[in-house]
Amino acid sequence: MLKTGFVKALGTMSGTSLDGVDAAVIETDGVSIASFGKGDYLPYTTTEQEVLRRHLGLWPQDGVQNAAKVVEDAHLEIMTRFAGVDIAGFHGQTLAHDPGGRGTHQCGDGRRIADGLGVPVVWDFRSNDVAEGGQGAPLAPFYHFALAKWIEADAPVAFLNLGGVGNITWVDPRHDDPAAGGALLAFDTGPANAPINDAMQSRRGVGYDVEGRLAAQGTPDQQVITEFLAHPYFLRPPPKSLDRDDFAGLSAAIGPLSDADAIATLTQAVVESVAQALPACPEMPSRLLVCGGGRKNATLMDGLSAALRCDVHSVEDVGLDGDMLEAQAFAFLAVRAARGLPISAPKTTGVKAAISGGRVAMPRDSV
Incomplete structure (x- = not known):
């Protein structure tokens, strides 16, 4: 199905924000990275x-055809902009995530x-991990391992x-x-951009707090944050994962606050949840490399630098693209999955043993 050696892989990500x-x-060959290609974004x-x-919160049997069409149409629009790829990874849109319960639901059909x-498309990346007792998330760690090799890190990084x-x-x-014991530890730290x-x-009436400017004008409500940090999730040992709305109580608690104080409180809650997470690591990382939209929030980044006992950098500081890193991860995982290589392990998702995952959809005219 897939030629040997390095191939050009296209990956996509539509996150919970x-x-x-x-x-x-x-x-990539699914083990190391040869080069980075172009990236694109479709709002x-x-x-x-x-x-x-x-x-959000619905399962396939609840009737999600309208959401699936939105997801598939948008993905096809952006993915058809890329030519000459050998394989693609389609994550879909997470609507519900309940490992240990109903499972996990990423909306969108990889066959379409x-x-x-x-070209072949790998999709439904998380279900096999959940079926085998894992959390199904996070899945980027195996790619993070390859990135640590790419930047030639010689000491633990996060x-x-x-x-x-x-x-x-x-x-x-x-x-x-990356599947070796002691190579990786991964887990969800808490809410990030979604409640903000x-x-x-x-x-x-706007989508996000540009550069953390509104948060910088407010004062965090420490009582709200203290109650937030008392959530049982923070007492559970990693690996562990969250659904987008697991901390709905935090969003409710900021209701009486002014706009600036509310956003400042939500931003500081992210900082303090990360500060609580780092002691769970086997040793303090030499650097914390931040990706995702939160790295563009100056108030959030300043808060992390003040709260943590390690250097905090945007991934751009080491030559990586923080906007495209998760999409790149699913390109990498698509190749690993197509070749039967593990994409999760006990210390990344809590699965019993390192396993592969995903389903491969072949275009019908090639079958």
Whole structure:
């Protein structure tokens, strides 16, 4: 199905912040990175975002055809801009995530994407991990391991992704195999941009707090943050994962606050949840490399620098593209999955043993 050696893989990501679709190409053999290709971004329209928000928390049997069409149409629009790729990774849109319960639901059909692109598409990345007792998230850690090798890190580093939900990957690049014991630890740190974006939308009619400017004008409510940090999630040992709305109580608690104080409180809650996460790492990382939209929030980044006992950098400081990193991850994982290589492990998702995952859809005219 897939030629040997390095191939050009296209990956996509539509995160829980519901802002749009990232797409990016890398050249990889599923073990290491040969080169980075171009990336692109397609924002969801306000109407599309409203459709997706109405379907959050729903499962396939609940009737999600409208959301699926939004997701598939947007992905096909951006993915067909890329020519000459050998394989694609389609993550879809997470609508519900309940590992240990109902499972995990990423909306969108990879078979339609494969037909539209004319190349094999790997999709439904998380279900196999959840079926085998894992959390199904986070899935980027194996790519983070390859990135640590790419930047020639010689001591443990951590990648912090601040998307809708925050997640951290601690990497020991002195190992050769990401599936080896001690090579990786990964888990969700807590809410990140999702509650900030939701509050900005409901209060100000805009999608996010540009550069953290509104947060900088406010004062965090420490009582709200203290109650937030008492959530049982923070007492659970990693690996562990969250659904977008697991901290709905935090969003409710900021209701009486002014706009500036509310956004300042949500921003500081992200900082303090990350500060609580780092002691769970096997050793303090030499650097914390931040990706995702949160790295563009100066108030959030300044808060992390003040709160943490390690250097905090945007991933751009080491030559990486923080806007496209998660899309690149699913390009990388598509190649690994197509070749039967593990994409998750006990210390990344809590699965019993390192396993591969995903389903491969072949374009119908090639079958």
